[in-house]
Amino acid sequence: MSEPVRSRPIGVFDSGIGGMTVVKELFSAAPQESIVYFGDTARLPYGSKSVETLQRFAREDAELLLSFDVKMIVVACNTLSATALDEVERKARGIPVIGMIGPCAHAAVRTTRNGKIGIIGTEATIASQAYEAAIEEESRRAGIRCEVHSAACPLFVPLAEEGWTEHLATELIAESYLKELRYRGIDTLILGCTHYPVLSNVIQRTMGTGVTLVNSGAAAASVVVELLETEREGEEGSVSIPHGSPEHRVLVSDVPRKFQAIGERFLGRKLPDARLVTWKEAWTISGSMEIPS
Numbered sequence: 001m002s003e004p005v006r007s008r009p010i011g012v013f014d015s016g017i018g019g020m021t022v023v024k025e026l027f028s029a030a031p032q033e034s035i036v037y038f039g040d041t042a043r044l045p046y047g048s049k050s051v052e053t054l055q056r057f058a059r060e061d062a063e064l065l066l067s068f069d070v071k072m073i074v075v076a077c078n079t080l081s082a083t084a085l086d087e088v089e090r091k092a093r094g095i096p097v098i099g100m101i102g103p104c105a106h107a108a109v110r111t112t113r114n115g116k117i118g119i120i121g122t123e124a125t126i127a128s129q130a131y132e133a134a135i136e137e138e139s140r141r142a143g144i145r146c147e148v149h150s151a152a153c154p155l156f157v158p159l160a161e162e163g164w165t166e167h168l169a170t171e172l173i174a175e176s177y178l179k180e181l182r183y184r185g186i187d188t189l190i191l192g193c194t195h196y197p198v199l200s201n202v203i204q205r206t207m208g209t210g211v212t213l214v215n216s217g218a219a220a221a222s223v224v225v226e227l228l229e230t231e232r233e234g235e236e237g238s239v240s241i242p243h244g245s246p247e248h249r250v251l252v253s254d255v256p257r258k259f260q261a262i263g264e265r266f267l268g269r270k271l272p273d274a275r276l277v278t279w280k281e282a283w284t285i286s287g288s289m290e291i292p293s
Ligand code: DGL
Pocket: 014, 015, 016, 018, 019, 044, 045, 046, 047, 048, 076, 077, 078, 079, 080, 122, 125, 157, 192, 193, 194, 195
C-alpha cells in the first residue's frame, strides 16, 4: 500500500540549478514538505533544444521522479512547461503537475499597472509563444488589455550555472538583451526561466526600479500551497501538515559537487549530498547503421 499523500515528497525538476529558485520558494512557503529534486545537468541547456527532444527529456525526467513515489510534480523549468507539460501530465497519470507558465502569467497580469508586460526566457520558451497565449487568457479574465514584448536571453543560463551573479560580463550581456524591453516601457518583467532569479540583482539594475520582476518560483509556490491544502482537506477533512522533519533528496545527471556548491550558495543553506543518476537506456543510431560492439 502506498504512503498517505501528505507524507510523500514533492518532485521538482529542471535542467540544472534553475529549479533551485523554485525550491527556495517552496522551502519558505511549505517548509514541512519533503522534496526530491532532479537537475539534468548532463543535458543542459534545455532552452536551445527542439520540441521533440524536450518532450523526450520531460518524459524521462518525470519517470525518475515518479520512481520516488512523489505526490506532485513541479516542472521547475519554463522551457519544458512551455513545450512538454502535457507529456509530464500523461506520465504522471493523475498526480498533479504544476508548470511555470500559468502561475507566472496570472501574477504578471495582476502586477502590471500600465498593461505592458515583458517576458524573458530561453529560445524554446520564447519561440513557443506559450506566455503570450497565457497572458491573453489571463487579461481577458481580468478584463484588461495587455501588450506583451519578449526577448530570448540564452546566455543567462550558463552565467547562472557559473554563479556569475555580479560579474561585469553579466552586466554587459544583460544590457544588450534588455535594452529593447526598457525602451518599450514595460512595467512588469516575467523572469520566464527559472535560472534567471539567480541573476535578479543585475536584471533589476538594468531594467530600473520602476519595473517589477515576476519570479516563476514564487508564482508556482503559491499554486503548490493551494493544492496541498486542497489535498489535505480531501484526505483528512481538515488542513494538516506532514509529521516529523522533511527529508530532501537532490539528484543530478552530472557534476554533483559543482551543483551542490552553487545550489547552497544560492539557497543560503546546506543541501543533502547531490547524488549522481545516469540513464540506463539502449542508444540507437537512426537509419540502418548499427552501433559496433
Ligand atoms: N531553467 C530552465 C527554464 O526555466 C531551462 C534553462 C535551460 O536549460 O536552457 O527554462
